[in-house]
Every structure is written in C-alpha cells, then in structure tokens.
Amino acid sequence: xxxxxxxxxxxxxxxxxxxxxxxxxxxxxxxxxxxxxxxxxxxxxxxxxxxxxxxxxxxxxxxxxxxxxxxxxxxxxxxxxxxxxxxxxxxxxxxxxxxxxxxxxxxxxxxxx
Amino acid sequence: xxxxxxxxxxxxxxxxxxxxxxxxxxxxxxxxxxxxxxxxxxxxxxxxxxxxxxxxxxxxxxxxxxxxxxxxxxxxxxxxxxxxxxxxxxxxxxxxxxxxxxxxxxxxxxxx
Numbered sequence: 001x002x003x004x005x006x007x008x009x010x011x012x013x014x015x016x017x018x019x020x021x022x023x024x025x026x027x028x029x030x031x032x033x034x035x036x037x038x039x040x041x042x043x044x045x046x047x048x049x050x051x052x053x054x055x056x057x058x059x060x061x062x063x064x065x066x067x068x069x070x071x072x073x074x075x076x077x078x079x080x081x082x083x084x085x086x087x088x089x090x091x092x093x094x095x096x097x098x099x100x101x102x103x104x105x106x107x108x109x110x111x112x113x
Numbered sequence: 114x115x116x117x118x119x120x121x122x123x124x125x126x127x128x129x130x131x132x133x134x135x136x137x138x139x140x141x142x143x144x145x146x147x148x149x150x151x152x153x154x155x156x157x158x159x160x161x162x163x164x165x166x167x168x169x170x171x172x173x174x175x176x177x178x179x180x181x182x183x184x185x186x187x188x189x190x191x192x193x194x195x196x197x198x199x200x201x202x203x204x205x206x207x208x209x210x211x212x213x214x215x216x217x218x219x220x221x222x223x224x225x
Contacts, residue, residue: 043203043216088155100165100171103155
C-alpha cells in the first residue's frame with residue numbers, strides 16, 4: 001500500500017514567519033512530487049512540483065526533496081494570513097504520464113496577523 | 114474558457130438511489146480524473162481517462178462507473194448509493210506532457 005503521510009496540524013505561525021510543512025512517502029520508486037493548496041470549501045490548486053533532490057524555489061515558496069529519506073517539504077517565507085489553507089502533498093508513484101497521484105491527508109496552516 | 118465545470122454543486126441521495134455527477138472541460142485536455150475527498154482527508158483517485166473511449170480504475174473504484182465518449186465530458190455514475198459514498202467529488206483534467214491537473218469546483222454528495 002503506497003502511502004503519503006502528513007501531520008494534520010494545525011500549524012500556527014505569526015505573520016512574516018517561515019512556515020515549514022513536511023511530508024513522507026512510502027514508495028521508494030516515486031519520482032515526482034507536488035504541493036497543492038486548498039482553501040476551505042474550494043478545490044486544490046498546484047503551487048509547487050519537484051523531481052530532483054535538493055531545493056526548488058518559486059517566489060516565497062521553496063520545495064525540498066530528499067529521496068534517500070523519502071521526505072519532501074514546503075517552506076513558505078514571509079507567511080501571510082492569505083496563506084492560511086490546507087496544504088496537500090501528492091506523489092506520482094510511477095513515472096508515467098497518466099499522473100495517478102496519491103495524496104496525503106493535508107496539513108492545515110494558520111497564519112496569525 | 115470556463116475550465117473544468119461540475120454539476121450539481123450539492124446533492125442529497127437516499128440509500129440505493131442512483132445519480133450521475135457531470136464533469137466537463139473546454140481546454141481540450143485528454144486526461145481526466147475523478148477524485149473523492151472525505152472530511153479531513155486527502156483526495157483518492159476513483160477513475161481516470163487518458164482520452165475518449167479509454168478509462169481505467171484508480172485507488173477506490175468500487176461502487177462507481179465512468180464513461181468517456183467525448184474529449185470534453187467525463188461523467189461519474191453511482192448506481193446504488195451507500196452512506197460510505199458521502200464525500201466531496203472533484204473532477205480534474207490535464208494536458209499530455211504537462212504536470213498540472215486543473216480541478217473543478219467539486220460536488221458535495223450526502224447519502225442518507
């Protein structure tokens with residue numbers, strides 16, 4: 001059973017702080033990893049993807065991947081109240097183009113003004 | 114472009130009733146997906162399609178059926194509704210070679 005694990009939270013941080021969200025996955029052959037943001041009552045939207053070990057930066061967001069430890073994380077710098085949402089980690093366990101993603105249960109982030 | 118649209122937004126079903134959740138996209142995406150999301154949980158893949166006439170099972174297909182007669186539409190059929198099917202259903206689509214899946218607004222289903 002392929003699994004993606006996340007701490008459900010809530011993770012509470014003050015405005016302007018760095019929020020660190022973590023995810024572990026069970027399938028060693030997984031090749032591509034995604035972070036989705038989901039506001040309450042809304043649909044998920046893709047904010048970051050990462051395929052190689054190391055860091056990938058996009059604006060205030062940095063995704064980090066460590067395949068040896070089967071660990072992927074998302075850092076949000078200068079957190080804003082508008083970042084308050086649930087962040088879903090997703091893994092494509094097979095490197096195929098159909099992208100049958102496996103999602104974690106999500107971490108709820110609260111950014112306090 | 115309307116993107117991915119889903120109807121209805123909300124529905125209450127009685128146990129044993131049937132219904133079809135509609136999903137359409139106007140982006141000419143060949144890949145389409147149906148997910149369900151239970152409260153406080155992540156999304157689980159029900160069925161997916163790589164193009165018109167081609168569908169395959171995902172992680173949790175039992176109790177559901179799909180068809181894909183056109184590129185635009187990918188309806189999800191519930192034949193005998195059960196309380197365990199109470200969930201929010203999301204449809205998504207993507208283009209070949211592009212990683213981003215675009216999600217519809219969701220259908221909230223309550224089976225009583």
